[in-house]
Amino acid sequence: MIESSQIVEKTSVKVRELSVSRGGFVIFEDVSFDANPGEVVLLRGPNGAGKSTCLAALHGALHPTHGIIDIELDDEERSPRELIHVIGHVPGVKTTLTVRENLQFWADLYGGSNDVDNAIDAAGLHPIADSDASILSAGQTRRLALARLLVAERPIWILDEPTSALDKQGDAWVGHLIAEHAKKGGIVIAATHLDIPHVPADKIKTVMINGAAA
Numbered sequence: 001m002i003e004s005s006q007i008v009e010k011t012s013v014k015v016r017e018l019s020v021s022r023g024g025f026v027i028f029e030d031v032s033f034d035a036n037p038g039e040v041v042l043l044r045g046p047n048g049a050g051k052s053t054c055l056a057a058l059h060g061a062l063h064p065t066h067g068i069i070d071i072e073l074d075d076e077e078r079s080p081r082e083l084i085h086v087i088g089h090v091p092g093v094k095t096t097l098t099v100r101e102n103l104q105f106w107a108d109l110y111g112g113s114n115d116v117d118n119a120i121d122a123a124g125l126h127p128i129a130d131s132d133a134s135i136l137s138a139g140q141t142r143r144l145a146l147a148r149l150l151v152a153e154r155p156i157w158i159l160d161e162p163t164s165a166l167d168k169q170g171d172a173w174v175g176h177l178i179a180e181h182a183k184k185g186g187i188v189i190a191a192t193h194l195d196i197p198h199v200p201a202d203k204i205k206t207v208m209i210n211g212a213a214a
């Protein structure tokens with residue numbers, strides 16, 4: 001059995017000739033890449049190209065019309081879903097709960113053993129830990145969403161525009177989080193228009209999603 005604090009070194013993601021349609025239209029076609037332990041895959045492309053759509057297919061929210069997504073696991077105890085953190089456009093923050101209660105909720109749901117207070121501190125949310133999430137600014141809400149990455153260890157992180165709404169210090173925090181995760185052998189697949197600071201260039205793979213019409 002794998003402990004929740006342990007990265008699964010043999011986990012990898014293989015994507016081959018992936019095509020996805022939505023509402024009867026082909027969004028993108030023929031996307032292939034590998035994401036291996038320690039790698040940060042950045043999906044790039046213009047607005048509407050299909051980056052979020054690709055992420056949705058990777059974590060199983062959308063069915064591809066063609067191609068293969070092969071998530072290789074070295075953990076028979078957990079399903080692929082239990083090995084993936086997904087932080088999407090929509091932050092998934094419960095506005096009727098406080099910041100701490102939100103993270104405790106996620107820690108309980110994920111079966112995470114990591115310290116919620118450490119995640120609050122790391123995200124710079126300590127001064128507002130007992131405030132309702134409904135009063136948070138956009139950047140604070142994004143920080144709270146990202147702090148979920150810290151309450152339970154999961155080897156694959158799927159992140160949609162992780163630095164959106166963040167200030168310079170927040171950008172740096174996310175960069176460090178991602179770099180540390182990769183250093184431990186984790187995999188990050190992120191859609192972004194921006195560079196992620198602090199991640200060594202040799203760990204980054206860029207995948208262009210150009211949309212079907214490009």
Ligand SMILES: Nc1ncnc2c1ncn2[C@@H]1O[C@H](COP(=O)(O)OP(=O)(O)OP(=O)(O)O)[C@@H](O)[C@H]1O
Nearest residue numbers: 022023027045046047048049050051052053054191
């Ligand atoms: N539920 C849906 N039904 C039909 N089409 C959709 C749906 N959601 C998104 N689309 C379309 O899919 C295309 C790709 O959208 P997606 O959000 O994946 O792009 P993106 O590359 O992430 O864009 P951005 O950089 O603006 O975030 C867009 O043309 C969008 O209108």
